Amino acid sequence: MSGHDHGDDGVSRRKVLECMTWAGTGVLWTITGGVPRSLGIIDSAQAATAAAPGMTFLQISDSHVGFDKPANPNALGTLEEAVNKINAMPAKPSFMIHTGDITHLSKAAEFDNAERIISQTKLDVHYVPGEHDFIDEEVKLYRERYGRGTKGHGWYSFDAGGVHFIGLVNVVDLKAGGLGNLGAEQLAWLEDDLRGKSKSMPVVLFAHIPLWTVYPEWGWGTEDGGRALELVKGFGSVTVLNGHIHQVMQKVEGNVTFHTARSTAFPQPAPGAAPSPGPMKVEDAKLRSMLGVASVNFKQNEQRLAIIDTPLQG
């Protein structure tokens, strides 16, 4: 499981889960005045969030249920480990977002398996699709499951804890030679959705492919992402959460904080560090330090955002 030595087998399952949780070396980030600052490793970070209650939500991404290649022969198993970690958190988050690539090949059984494991968190989950969730012939499995109440290919918004959340879809209608794509219809909807919103209301945009240009050579960016960012420019606090690149990357630009999450399935190389963005094979002992979940904490009435990245194992 976690690779940690628990000594005798008299250790209860609960104890094992606790050990897995605290073995993580996740970092709490607090962002004050546009400058990210690390507050320490997961133990003190968790304590800090507990001491300063705000709205907490979790981000999980790129589960790739169905993936079984050497980089991780059991993607469903590591998703389950992530879910165990979530269930062992001392304070239950308000809800969870999943930033896409739930499945590897959009097969019905893969969606079923993912749902079976993720539902064990008993959390409300808000999804956006990754390109891997949209490859069944009629592109209907994702939409039948998660598309209810959404617009177009699955975009939507909701309010929680005084924050306006917007789930965007940038994995359809991709053009040869291009990057991720939102499209005119979705951008028009976004403009409409934001109309009349108070500029002091924090906004969280989430989508699968990064909305900012991370590395165009590997398609890591969104063609018209800049147009979406233009529309949220006037807001005091904007957070952009993505997946797709299977590694943590953060950037602060004015009032906008960008953050990509780890995968729960397999790591991918840093931009340009390998011949391709394909799955990265690492030593088995190291795999879990490169997979994980992110939890985000909002402190009411403060322009401050704390992101705790929790690898499956430190």
Added chain:
Amino acid sequence: MKTLNRRDFGVDLGLALAAAILLPATKARADNDLEVHIDNFVFQPPELKIKVGTTVTWTNRDDIPHTVVSAGKFRSKTLDTDDKFSFTFTNAGDYKYFCSLHPHMTGMIKVE
């Protein structure tokens, strides 16, 4: 790396046998037929010059699925690892194509 086991060997033997039987009938065409491999998110070779009537077969050798799409001309299913897609070019012209999952992957078939 893939290790050869008895099952693989059996399959290879079966294929070799089938190929041997089919060889006389398909030999003329087989000389023209060409392959494109997908390795590390790249179509290899990225450009092919072929004659009308040639069949091109794409093989995905990555651990990530890809597609082969030429707008209005041909569209493969999603190719998982080692899956293949073939298309026979019956008209001359330039066929630009790409992977609809990773659109920065592009290729070209020039048919004369």
